[in-house]
């Protein structure tokens with residue numbers, strides 16, 4: 001049955017938000033429409049002014065932004081066999097990607113069009129608001145670890161072989177980092193992370209063998225020591241200053257020499273050129289890349305459903321429900337700008 005009635009948090013080109021009616025999305029081939037019951041906010045949703053146009057230069061306004069959705073399937077399009085109306089799912093809302101550029105696919109509305117290839121069933125024992133923390137964080141972590149032009153590591157499995165190498169996740173208590181720790185473990189790598197001391201136990205609980213304080217000036221030396229004679233399969237750099245802090249480690253370690261940074265800025269490109277002479281290959285991650293690549297379905301179709309169902313993968317970090325209704329989202333973005341630690345801000349849409 002086709003869904004009826006929709007409302008959205010519209011974003012203007014100047015970044016102003018207004019709640020209003022929105023067209024009812026109709027699912028095409030490979031698409032589904034979901035009643036969003038919980039959405040999470042991300043740093044990229046909180047950027048405004050000129051920076052928004054730098055991050056999304058081609059996005060057509062007015063539009064609906066937001067990437068993280070969990071809710072219930074209302075309708076499926078032709079060729080969608082994994083889901084049916086009534087299923088609880090989480091998914092990556094791809095509307096801001098250049099190849100989609102579609103308000104119907106923004107998370108911040110009651111009825112969201114999702115791509116089947118970026119949607120995962122939510123197991124019975126996982127709360128909808130907790131499920132909403134995953135999509136952008138998982139996609140970005142997976143892009144950094146598995147896209148061939150990033151770290152290019154083998155994909156995660158339920159029963160990984162021990163590869164005898166290490167992945168460094170600098171900023172492991174960020175939403176993206178916490179998911180990167182788990183994905184790297186599921187790909188067969190030992191993980192060393194950095195976080196504030198209050199989050200060391202959290203990062204260890206995700207599978208990291210050692211965690212260091214990123215504010216400690218000696219962290220780089222300690223990490224190189226902790227590698228012992230093992231190779232560094234790759235490094236992920238999350239958080240302010242992370243590229244500068246991780247470069248000396250990659251230079252000192254043996255291994256792939258690959259370093260993927262979550263800051264896709266001109267600064268990263270310049271650093272990448274400078275680092276080539278040291279044998280370090282620096283790349284900038286785009287969390288939306290799996291919307292088009294094989295990494296998307298490898299994670300959302302092949303890995304996450306069973307990993308979440310079995311409890312082998314945690315929906316992390318912890319959701320903090322900070323409001324209810326579309327009009328609560330701008331306040332959630334303001335709270336996010338003030339900073340969070342090992343938690344994800346979620347708004348419920350009852």
Ligand SMILES: NC(=O)c1ccc[n+]([C@@H]2O[C@H](COP(=O)([O-])OP(=O)(O)OC[C@H]3O[C@@H](n4cnc5c(N)ncnc54)[C@H](OP(=O)(O)O)[C@@H]3O)[C@@H](O)[C@H]2O)c1
Nearest residue numbers: 043171173174175176195196239240262285286287341342
């Ligand atoms: N390129 C892309 O496509 C893409 C996509 C998603 C996110 N990102 C970027 O990736 C980063 C992480 O995003 P997120 O949503 O995961 O962030 P988040 O969860 O909101 O980040 C909060 C965490 O940042 C950690 N942190 C703060 N300063 C740090 C530093 N200097 N070094 C390392 N960690 C630090 C804090 O750790 P403690 O509390 O332990 O101190 C805190 O837990 C952001 O910069 C975001 O803009 C990029």
